[in-house]
Amino acid sequence: MDNLTADARTTQQPGLHEAHRTRWKSFYYRLRKNKAALFGGYFLLFVILVAIIGPLLTQYDPSKIDYTAKFLKPSADHWFGTDHNGRDIFTRIIHGMRLTLSVGFVSVIIGAAFGIVLGIVSGYYGGKWDTFIMRITDVMLAFPGILLALAIVSVLGKNLFNVIIAVSIFSIPMFARVVRGSTLAVRRLEYIDAMRSLGASDRRIIFGHILPNILSPIIVQATLRIAVAILTASGLSFLGLGAQPPTPEWGAMLNDGRNYITDHPHVALFPGLSIVLVVIAFNLLGDGLRDVLDPKLKKL
């Protein structure tokens, strides 16, 4: 660990807050060495910021149809040009950012919540529950994610909310598995035995001692899963199963542009580029976080 910082600090009186601050500092310091991850992180901060305040900055309405202005090339007025209905693509992409990020974050948060509970039950209690939960996750992991999501959406009906549910569900087994493995490793450590020999309740052991020590792989997994979630959600919308027109969802916009790709490539180009950049940024950040927070996973 960071012995250097620890030794440097022995001269002063370290308070609780300082210890936390130092941990963050050393975390940031190590992340900073990974330029790609840092780029991903800053790019995502920028994207999140734009998603929040962006809609206030453009003068166009994302769904106002204006046939006099259709298929305009990118220009100073319309940075990314206009689509087949004369809507400003830049405005639509900025509005779509909110949707895309919400779908990513919400579905991963739901998936993680269920996955963590199942994973901890499986890893901590073991036995029959473990076998039961893990066999079900094995079955779910055997399906390609997009296929599973497709099946769920076609059962529930096609709209963006059901896409979130579908993506959440197929995120659950991934989290359950990562959490189970980490729980098994932490559970064997002597400090868990120490808590048990003090008479601590299972709840205290799980929430006070296991969960805080398996957060790193969970954070890493969540970051990487957001990328997958965004890609899947866009994919479903592209196939017409997710966001319905005129919602400015990137996958749906990509589908709109598909018909005009030879004559007016910019209609499909910009939504596609947005998806690619955001997904790459999440992956870069996730990989960087993994190297910093969870060096053991690197080999996998």
Added chain:
Amino acid sequence: MSDNRTAKELLSVKHLKQYFPIKGGIFGRTVNVVKAVDDISFSVNEGETVSLVGESGCGKSTTGRAILRLDEPTSGEVMFEGTNLLALSKSQMNRKRKDLQMIFQDPYASLNPRKTAVQVLEEAMEIQNIVPKKERRSRAIELLETVGLSAYQADRYPHEFSGGQRQRIGIARALSVNPKLIISDEAVSALDVSIQAQVLNLMKSLQKEFKLTYLFISHDLGVVRHISDRIIVMYLGTIVEIADKQSLFRRPQHPYTRALLSAIPTLDPDRKKERILLKGDVPSPLNPPSGCRFHTRCMYATDRCKSEAPVLREAGMGGGHQAACHYIEEIAEGALYSRRE
């Protein structure tokens, strides 16, 4: 040192068995069992230090964990102050745990890396509800000072301490609930020799101060010699010899104990020591040898040893010195010759 014959019995283990099933097949059937601890009985008196020694895999740590019910034993009785711990319900046992604590082997794994020294101790007191909330911090700092740390280190995280210091925090944690019995599972094995001595001496002085009873699990005979009143020697899940320290080191009776003691290096280069070398490895506890478990490696073994399991008996050694061997007298008199000579 306490007088064993008049002292009160604090802990008494009777016919303790710990079998670990090995599951196999699709339906998780039990295909075999590891007999980690197989029918052992011993007692520990108030205020004394009893050591469990033996090589790795002989079941000494398993015994310690079984007493605390960290692993549920297969059968037997663990009487603590007249109560059978194994018969208590989970919540009754949790309340009882304040009387029995454990010090762990690995100082790098026995503290939660996300809790400061003072948080570790406060939590222990909170679980057992020992000290009112407002006084916990001052009591925790007091405890840290008792084990030789300073108040200004109270808010540090484990990674800011050395191995020896961490072990002191582990000791403080065990003390924080005012236990009567402390089981120390290889508590100093992971430390440097110089630090070992410091920690052992700390444990000794704490014993006097708080009237503690220790069950000291170790493979290190030098350490055991330093701290114990009585010693229990284990081999492959069974007890082969129980004796007080002087008696065991001076007159070991069981052939295994003799071999074990002959392995202690001496500081005197001129002194010639007979080194008894055992042949082969410890047999697997999956399928332990019949009769006396040591017969496969014993130089005196006869056909009787292969079929009949010896029981612990005094055989005229006195002072509670017991060994589990059919031929204690013969070996002592030199009447039985080693078949390997």
